[in-house]
Amino acid sequence: xxxxxxxxxxxxxxxNDIRMSIIEMLVEAGSGHTAGPLGMADIFTLFYxxxxxxxxxxxxxxxxxxxxxxxxxxxPVLYATMAHAGYFPVEELKTLRKFxxxxxxxxxxxxxxxxxxxxxxxxxxxxxxVGMALADKMNKKDKDRFIYCFMSDGELDEGNTWEAIMxxxxxxxxxxIAIVDRNNIQIEGFTEDVMPLEPLQSKWRAFNWxxxxxxxxxxxxxxxVVEEAQAIxxxxxxxxxxxxxxxxxxxxxRNYKWHGKAxxxxxxxxxxxxxxxxxx
Amino acid sequence: xxxxxxxLNPKIFNxxxxxxxxxxxxxxxxxxxxxxxxxxxxxxxDLTESTQMNFFADKFPERFVQVGVAEQNLxxxxxxxxxxxxxxxxxxxxxxxxxxxxxxxxxxxxxxDRPVKIVGSHSGIxxxxxxxTHQALEDIALMRVMPNIDVISPCDAIEAKKATLAxxxxxxxxxxxxxxxxxxxxxxxxxxxxxxxAEIYWIPDMGLAQAGIIVTGGLLYKAILAAKELExxxxxxxxMNLSSIKPIDVKAIVSLAKECxxxxxxxxxxxxxxxGSAVAEVLAQNFPVPxxxxxxxxxFGQSGTPDExxxxxxxxxxxxxxxxxxxxxxxx
Numbered sequence: 001x002x003x004x005x006x007x008x009x010x011x012x013x014x015x016n017d018i019r020m021s022i023i024e025m026l027v028e029a030g031s032g033h034t035a036g037p038l039g040m041a042d043i044f045t046l047f048y049x050x051x052x053x054x055x056x057x058x059x060x061x062x063x064x065x066x067x068x069x070x071x072x073x074x075x076p077v078l079y080a081t082m083a084h085a086g087y088f089p090v091e092e093l094k095t096l097r098k099f100x101x102x103x104x105x106x107x108x109x110x111x112x113x114x115x116x117x118x119x120x121x122x123x124x125x126x127x128x129x130v131g132m133a134l135a136d137k138m139n140k141k142d143k144d145r146f147i148y149c150f151m152s153d154g155e156l157d158e159g160n161t162w163e164a165i166m167x168x169x170x171x172x173x174x175x176x177i178a179i180v181d182r183n184n185i186q187i188e189g190f191t192e193d194v195m196p197l198e199p200l201q202s203k204w205r206a207f208n209w210x211x212x213x214x215x216x217x218x219x220x221x222x223x224x225v226v227e228e229a230q231a232i233x234x235x236x237x238x239x240x241x242x243x244x245x246x247x248x249x250x251x252x253x254r255n256y257k258w259h260g261k262a263x264x265x266x267x268x269x270x271x272x273x274x275x276x277x278x279x280x
Numbered sequence: 281x282x283x284x285x286x287x288l289n290p291k292i293f294n295x296x297x298x299x300x301x302x303x304x305x306x307x308x309x310x311x312x313x314x315x316x317x318x319x320x321x322x323x324x325x326d327l328t329e330s331t332q333m334n335f336f337a338d339k340f341p342e343r344f345v346q347v348g349v350a351e352q353n354l355x356x357x358x359x360x361x362x363x364x365x366x367x368x369x370x371x372x373x374x375x376x377x378x379x380x381x382x383x384x385x386x387x388x389x390x391x392x393d394r395p396v397k398i399v400g401s402h403s404g405i406x407x408x409x410x411x412x413t414h415q416a417l418e419d420i421a422l423m424r425v426m427p428n429i430d431v432i433s434p435c436d437a438i439e440a441k442k443a444t445l446a447x448x449x450x451x452x453x454x455x456x457x458x459x460x461x462x463x464x465x466x467x468x469x470x471x472x473x474x475x476x477x478a479e480i481y482w483i484p485d486m487g488l489a490q491a492g493i494i495v496t497g498g499l500l501y502k503a504i505l506a507a508k509e510l511e512x513x514x515x516x517x518x519x520m521n522l523s524s525i526k527p528i529d530v531k532a533i534v535s536l537a538k539e540c541x542x543x544x545x546x547x548x549x550x551x552x553x554x555x556g557s558a559v560a561e562v563l564a565q566n567f568p569v570p571x572x573x574x575x576x577x578x579x580f581g582q583s584g585t586p587d588e589x590x591x592x593x594x595x596x597x598x599x600x601x602x603x604x605x606x607x608x609x610x611x612x
Contacts, residue, residue, distance in 0.1 A: 066363075109392055116363060118392045124356040124384050131360020131368075134345060138321070139364075160384065163353035 001050060003223045011219050013279065014084065015045040019248045020275050021080040021093055027268035029097040032105065035245035035258040036152065037077035039183045042217045043150075043241060044081040051226055053145060056086035059114040065145050066116050066132050070125020071152035071181070072106040073260070078115070079103050087114050123158025125149055126178060130164045133173040133236070142175040146230065149178045154186030157195045162207075168236045169208030176236040177229045178209075181216065183245040185256035204238045216243035249274050281511075282504075283483050287470035292504065299462035302498060303401045305437030306458055307332025309444025310369055314340050317448055321361055323347055323370045325354045331371035331401040331458075351377040352384050358396045359388035367395055367448055374400030374416030378423055378455060389453045390428045397447050398423075401458040403433075404497065404548030405576065405593055406586035408461065415581040420496075421553025423455040424526045430475060431526040433457040433547075433555070435500040436466045439523060442473040450475065459548070461586045463498040466521075478529035480536070482507045484516035490611075491604045492540040493519045494533065496547045496555040499574075499595060503546050506600035517604060525555050533559055534566045542607040544572045546600055548590075551575040570610035572603040 022037045048054070053065045069078050076096065083090045088102070095101035102112045106120030117128050129149035136142040155161055168176055182200070184191050191197050204211045210232045214225045222241070229237035245259070246252030249271040252263075263271055282288045291297055313320045314336050322336045323345045337344040345361075347354050351372050358368035370377060378385055378398050389396045403416040424431045432447070432454060434440040440458060447454045472479065482504050483489070495503045500521055507517045520536055522529070537543055543563065545556030556573040563569060574595050581589060590596050 068360075117359070118387065121383055121387045124352070124359075124388050127353050127356035128360035128363065128388055130353075131357040131362075132364050133360075134357065135321075135361045135364035135366050138342060138366075160352040160356060163347070163350040164356070167347055167350070167353055167357065 001223070003050065003220055007050065008219045011045050011049055014049055015041045016248070016275055016278055018045055018077065018080045018084055020272055021084065021090065022076045023263060023268050023271045023275065025076055025080065025093040025096045026262040027265055028094045030262060032076060032097060032262045033073045033260050034252055034262055035185065035255070036071065036074035036181065036183065038249065038252060039216065039243040039245045039247045040074055040077045040150070040181055041247065042219065043179065043222060044077050046219055046222050047148065048081045048085045050223065059087060063145055066129070066147045068117050068125045068129040068132070068147070068149045069107060069115070069119055070149055071122060071155055072119030075107045078107065082114065122152070122155035123160040125151055126161055127164035129176060129178070130168045130173065133168070133176040134171060136175055137171065137173065146175050146177055149176070151178060151180055153180055153182045153184065153191050153197060156180070156197050165204065165207045165209065172234055173236045174233055177226070178236070178238040180238060180240045181243055182240050183243045185245050185259055187259050189256055200240060208235055210235050210237040211240065212237065213240045213242065216241035217247060248278065281483060281485055283480055286472065286479055286481060287468050288481060289465050289468055292464065292466055293508070298465045300437040300465055301460060301462050302434055302437050302440045303332045303458040303460060305434065305440030306399060306444050306456065307335045309441035311335040311339055313445055313448045314343065317367065319365055319367045320448060321345065321366045321368050323354055323358050323368055325349055325351050325372045325377065327372055331399065333371045352381045355381045355384045355396065355398065356388050359392060359394045362394035362396050367397070369397045369399055371399040371401060373414060374403040374419045374457065375414055378419055379416060382422055386426055390426045393428060393452070395451050395453060397454045397456060399456045399458065402460040403457045404459055405581045405589045406459055406461045406498070406548060408586045408589060409583050411583040412580040417550050417576050417581065419457060420525060420547070420549045420555055424558060425553070428453060429526070430454040430524070431457070432475065432524050433496040434523050435495070435497060435521050436463055438465060438467045438469060438471070439473055443523065446473065446475055457497065459498050464501045466501055466504070475524050476527045476529060478520050478522045478524065478532040480518050481521050482517065482519035484518070485511065487516060489516045489518040489540045491515070491517045491542045491544060491607055492536040493517055493544045493546060493600065493604065494522050494536070494559055495519060496522045496525055499546050499548055502597045503600050506597045506604070510601055510604060515604060515608070522555060522559070525558055528558055528562060530562050530566065533562050537563050537567045537569045541569045542611045543569055544574060544600065544603045544607055546574040546595065548595060549575050551577060570607050572607040574600055574603055
């Protein structure tokens with residue numbers, strides 16, 4: 001879909017708002033993951049405000065595109081984006097991880113039915129997306145919508161992920177598009193130290209996927225590669241999106257120590273000031 | 281005598297009683313389920329024929345997914361298909377599924393509330409010559425401990441067929457436990473089957489029973505033989521088929537305990553965490569009576585013929601009779 005200069009500006013502002021919401025909710029919760037959600041804010045913004053076929057006022061619309069979040073720990077970005085898109089009040093974000101909340105520490109469909117799957121334990125989102133695409137193929141609906149799976153690079157360590165990659169290649173699932181958050185970090189360090197993933201492109205290609213690499217912060221480039229993925233007819237596509245973990249707050253950027261912790265009040269204030277200065 | 285109200289197999293005590301693998305009933309049931317409901321799909325991890333999913337796969341190739349030797353994917357892909365309205369049946373050997381993929385079942389099926397049916401064939405010690413690696417003796421415990429899943433272990437092929445068809449309609453996750461070996465046919469097409477209802481298959485010729493024998497799976501046949509011999513020896517028993525371990529028929533179990541005040545449980549599974557444990561949980565809370573457990577006593581299996589192994593691990597007819605005498609001696 002055409003992306004005008006004006007729309008890009010609008011998306012950048014929205015992504016900034018979403019990053020601020022992420023910081024606010026994490027500070028309020030006192031725990032949770034910071035780097036991943038900030039790093040994926042641009043991609044989630046582009047999808048929920050430009051690419052996805054969805055209707056926040058009619059969340060169970062049959063023809064909607066399906067979004068599977070595999071690495072459930074980055075759910076603050078999912079929740080914040082959904083709230084800003086109108087699925088539920090932005091004010092509710094402050095309930096993250098609190099007793100009785102719909103916004104569980106890791107997504108649970110029973111509490112928040114607008115999400116397609118519960119997730120947290122890594123490595124099983126892609127295979128659920130594969131199952132959705134297989135069902136669409138059986139029902140001859142694979143030309144009507146796309147199944148998007150957002151996943152992390154760290155969870156490529158999981159065997160289940162590669163089982164899913166193999167099956168998707170076998171079945172030539174044309175409406176399946178995986179987006180890997182290639183931020184190079186996982187809990188204990190850099191991915192290439194913990195468990196090297198490279199050469200990542202050729203691995204996916206060897207499993208019969210169409211592979212594209214892109215910057216995860218360039219709206220125009222991202223939009224173009226999603227269009228390319230949608231146009232690939234004979235195989236599933238993976239978009240390896242290079243993101244900066246902690247993007248938007250210098251102190252958090254590229255630092256794996258921010259993978260699994262939340263900012264305290266002071267750090268949150270600093271982060272919000274920095275993000276506010278970036279407002280367009 | 282056999283409960284006359286249940287229309288059980290009248291030839292059950294003949295030496296040439298018909299014997300059919302329990303898994304075959306699943307195969308026939310799934311084929312029929314496929315004919316009745318177009319949303320039923322089958323997924324298998326390279327064991328289509330030995331889990332008897334081949335009948336379905338041959339008839340409905342477009343609704344069958346071969347995932348290869350990948351049991352974690354088997355379950356998680358099924359979860360995704362269920363999200364789109366399908367009713368997936370996933371078959372493999374019980375050791376691999378639900379053995380290898382327990383956490384995937386928890387996260388993507390039960391926690392996620394997707395109506396996926398996990399079919400574990402080749403359960404129990406009677407897998408025989410394949411040896412201990414392939415004898416699933418822990419699967420009931422693994423599944424029944426999880427919220428939001430039914431656990432069904434049919435006693436013969438006919439009941440397995442009925443269970444398969446019943447599971448299509450429940451709208452929730454289920455584990456269906458099957459066995460490989462030929463097992464005597466105990467029930468008939470007319471025998472009632474309801475997921476949450478246990479039935480008494482053997483009753484005393486007259487008067488009250490002195491002990492209740494609760495069985496799940498194919499050992500039910502041996503328990504009925506034991507009950508018949510005990511009756512001749514003057515010990516009156518009732519034998520219950522507890523094919524639905526979860527949901528469990530609390531009312532029927534408590535009522536049996538109230539009548540007999542002594543219970544023996546029989547299963548091809550570890551005693552720890554299995555059907556007997558589930559019965560003990562019910563009785564400890566509602567009507568405590570002495571219980572003897574027939575099952576595997578914290579051991580792994582080994583190679584042998586099914587009969588040799590059932591005898592060796594103390595689960596045969598004579599062991600059941602012995603357990604009844606033991607529990608009667610403990611009766612207060």
